Amino acid sequence: MGISLREPEDSDLPIFWQQLTDSELRQMAAVTRKYHYDRGHFDRHWTKVRSDPSVILRTVLADGAVAGHAAVFGPPSEREVTYVIGRTHWGQGIATAALAELIELEPARPLHADAAADNAGSIRVLEKCGFVVTGKSRCFARARDEEIDLVRLTLS
Structure with a gap:
């Protein structure tokens, strides 16, 4: 399968919205924001991140089809990665x-990522890319309506 990244296009946004509103994806990710639930917030969020030159934002393509998105964001000393892959594309090595490919676009180190402690798939993806668990915490997970364990992973 051919995996590639490209700049997001307006036509990607309905697919991203569909992915972010998938209840199973939300449950797995656990920590969600207003833009996962409200289309107006979603549109404002994407307008903001797409116009922010400090954000590296890419659409993830699998054999030419939009599979999700990935980004690097945050201040220089605290850069973080995030990614969302639609459920129909899980388990194929796409993430x-x-x-x-995304972390090759960002020279700054360290890079950080957070994942729900029970999200073994996401933790495995991060570890395959060189991230190691460097911390643990608790936070409120809106998608689960409860406090959860969170792990912090770092790529040095």
Whole structure:
């Protein structure tokens, strides 16, 4: 399968919205924001991140089809990665390939990522790309309506 990244296009946004509103994806990700639930917030969020030159934002393509998105964001000393791959594309190595390509675009180190402690798939993707668990905390997970364990992973 051919995995590639490209700049997001307006036509990607309905697919991203569909992915972010998938209840199973939300449950797995656990920590969600207003833009996962409200289309107006979603549109404002994407307008903001797409116009922010400090954000590296890419659409993830799998054999030419939009599979999700990935980004690097945050201040220079605290850069973080995030990615969302639609459920129909899970278990195919897409997230790992996309993240590996994304982190090549960002020279700053360290890079950080957070994942729900029970999200073994996401933790495995991050570890395959060189991230290691460097911390643990608790936070409120809106998608689960409860406090959860969170792990912090770092790529040095």
